[in-house]
Amino acid sequence: MTTALKIDFVSDVSCPWCAIGLAALELALTRLQGEVEAAVHFQPFELNPDMPSGGQDITEHLTQKYGSTPAQQAQIRDTIRQRGADVGFTFSPEGRGRIYNTFNAHRLLHWAGLAHPAQQLALKKALLQACHRDRQDMGADMVLLAAVQQAGLDVARAQAILASDEFAREVREREAFYTSHGIHSVPAVIVNNRHLISGGQPAGVFEQALRQIAAEPAQVAN
Structure with a gap:
């Protein structure tokens, strides 16, 4: 019997641990096929x-924000x-080189989640790759639109969103909602609105946690 789970993946495009956490979560869900069917938002x-x-x-930013040295970084x-x-x-x-504002990336992800939920994951992954693999400017429209195209979404519609x-x-309301409920670091993986898995955990940790949650008595996940 397959158990349906709702997963809210709270994260930032500029966060490397979010890229790790998402890849690990995907791997865990692959291992749980036949046991768990997850809708990831x-x-x-x-x-x-x-x-x-x-x-x-990025070196300047991390030194200012965390006090870390270049060697530690x-x-x-x-x-x-x-x-x-x-x-x-x-x-x-070489790492990211620079860190950028990601608000417009979140606006596009919000649009994808509403209008094309089946493709929101593809957009998220394209954005993460552009940031962490390709070291691109995540505040640049051309970079964001390239990710939209890679995900198979409507580039003209995305361009109109960015121009407005x-x-x-x-997006600000959703951000405020999660911070007001105690989310101050990411990734934060919230399952069925009740269970929190914090950090870029290994796939085995996600697998064990999701299997335990799936074994619980049925809960309504709004």
Whole structure:
């Protein structure tokens, strides 16, 4: 018997651990085929909502934000690359180079979730690859539209969204909802509105947690 689960994946495009967590979650769901059928919805979270256009050098940003040294950052990048490789996600060996504002990426993801839910995952993955594999400017319309095209979505419609403030209010409301409910770091994987799995966990952790949740008595997931 297959158990249906609702999964809200709260994350930011600029977060490398979100790329790792998503790849690991996908791997876990593949292993759980026949046991679990999951509907995954991507929810917005901005690690740096005040990041200006043009972004900031990543070494400078991480030093200012966390107090880490370039040597420590290089070590973390090595760990991230290896964790990504373990679940099939490729990170650039040089890291991201710069960090950018991701609000428009979240607006496009919100649109995809409403109008084309079956393709929201493809857009999310295209955006993550553009950011972490290809080191592109995630605030640039051309980069975002290329991801839209890669995901098989309507580029003209996406261009119209970017030229307006469409879905800005909705994205901010969703961000406020999750932060007001205690989500202050990502990825945050919320299952059936009740269970929280925090961080870019290995696939085995996701697999075990989802199997345990699926075994619980049926709950209504609105």
